[in-house]
Amino acid sequence: MFDNLTRRRDEEERIRSEGRLPPGQALTQKFPVLHYGPVPRFDPATWDLRVWGEVEEELRWSWDEFNKLPRSSVAMDIHCVTRWSKFDTSWEGVSLKTLVDEGLIKLTKDANFLLQHAEYGFTVNVPVEVALADNFLFATHFNGEPITPDHGYPLRGAVGHIPGRDELESPYFWKGAKWLRGLEFLKEDRLGFWEQAGYHNRADIWKEERFSR
Numbered sequence: 001m002f003d004n005l006t007r008r009r010d011e012e013e014r015i016r017s018e019g020r021l022p023p024g025q026a027l028t029q030k031f032p033v034l035h036y037g038p039v040p041r042f043d044p045a046t047w048d049l050r051v052w053g054e055v056e057e058e059l060r061w062s063w064d065e066f067n068k069l070p071r072s073s074v075a076m077d078i079h080c081v082t083r084w085s086k087f088d089t090s091w092e093g094v095s096l097k098t099l100v101d102e103g104l105i106k107l108t109k110d111a112n113f114l115l116q117h118a119e120y121g122f123t124v125n126v127p128v129e130v131a132l133a134d135n136f137l138f139a140t141h142f143n144g145e146p147i148t149p150d151h152g153y154p155l156r157g158a159v160g161h162i163p164g165r166d167e168l169e170s171p172y173f174w175k176g177a178k179w180l181r182g183l184e185f186l187k188e189d190r191l192g193f194w195e196q197a198g199y200h201n202r203a204d205i206w207k208e209e210r211f212s213r
């Protein structure tokens, strides 16, 4: 117990000295679970991911089809607005940038925002440039294993900070929806679930954009 505490503090000091600990955050070696509402069940036979709004063609991928899309992986530090940070997490899944570059999703010129739609009507909004960046992934795997049900199985948005890539806007972790089922591209911004509840629209971890009021 005492050893763990010392190890956590030493680790936090190392991360801080590397400039990777945002203001007001603390290092955790656990992986807390945070969400509103129940954990949905996954049925591979009925699951789909729909894409609509500011796209040239609406799309619907079944679970089998989704698993044939080109795959990417990214290592990031993730930062929860409730002040825990988890470092060197690795994620695997599908990147919006790749889907757009390969013409698998064709955005219109008016696609300015992405609204992620999750089970039970949960939503979260980000500017499309944030979703197109290297630090944003539609993730199926965390640290080499399928994401667990309470962390968003089978698919979640994952966003964080890539060490050394300070030019990328890095939002708090809530900007990734767990149990993702739809991607709606919008011309005008529309606030998601937590944003409507008073959380910050942009949510930059370095500027401590936690709440909007």
Ligand SMILES: Nc1nc2c(c(=O)[nH]1)N[C@H]1C(S)=C(S)[C@@H](COP(=O)(O)O)O[C@H]1N2
Binding pocket: 031, 032, 033, 034, 035, 036, 037, 080, 081, 118, 119, 122, 150, 151, 152, 173, 174, 175, 176, 177, 178, 179, 194
């Ligand atoms: N579907 C859904 N996704 C969600 C949420 C939620 O309530 N529902 N909460 C967000 C919040 S507030 C956080 S901090 C992260 C937490 O992810 P974790 O439980 O894997 O740590 O998920 C985000 N994604």
Ligand SMILES: [Mo]
Binding pocket: 034, 080, 081, 082, 174
């Ligand atoms: Mo959160």
